[in-house]
Amino acid sequence: MLDPKILEEFGNKMSALLANSPAKDIEKNAKAVMSGVFGKLDLVTREEFDIQAQLLARTREKLQALEARVEALEKARDGKQ
Structure with missing residues (x-):
C-alpha cells in the first residue's frame, strides 16, 4: 500500500x-x-439580463390585458350598432 x-x-x-x-x-x-x-x-451581466427578462414579462402581461380590453370594447361597440 x-x-x-x-x-x-x-x-x-x-x-x-x-x-x-x-x-x-x-x-x-x-x-x-x-x-x-x-x-x-x-x-450584459446575468443580473442585467434577468432584470430585463422580468421587465419584458411584465410588459407582455400588460399588453395581453390591453389587447383583451380593446377586444371587449370593440365587441361592446359592435353590439350597440
Whole structure:
C-alpha cells in the first residue's frame, strides 16, 4: 500500500511544478486575452439580463390585458350598432 504522506508529498511537488511551469503563464495570458475580448463585446451581466427578462414579462402581461380590453370594447361597440 502507498503511504498517504508519499501521495501528499507527490501532490505538493506536482502543484509546485505546475505553478512554476509555462502552463501557468499560458493560463494567465489566456485569461487576460479572453477578458479583453469579452470587454470589447457588447455583453450584459446575468443580473442585467434577468432584470430585463422580468421587465419584458411584465410588459407582455400588460399588453395581453390591453389587447383583451380593446377586444371587449370593440365587441361592446359592435353590439350597440
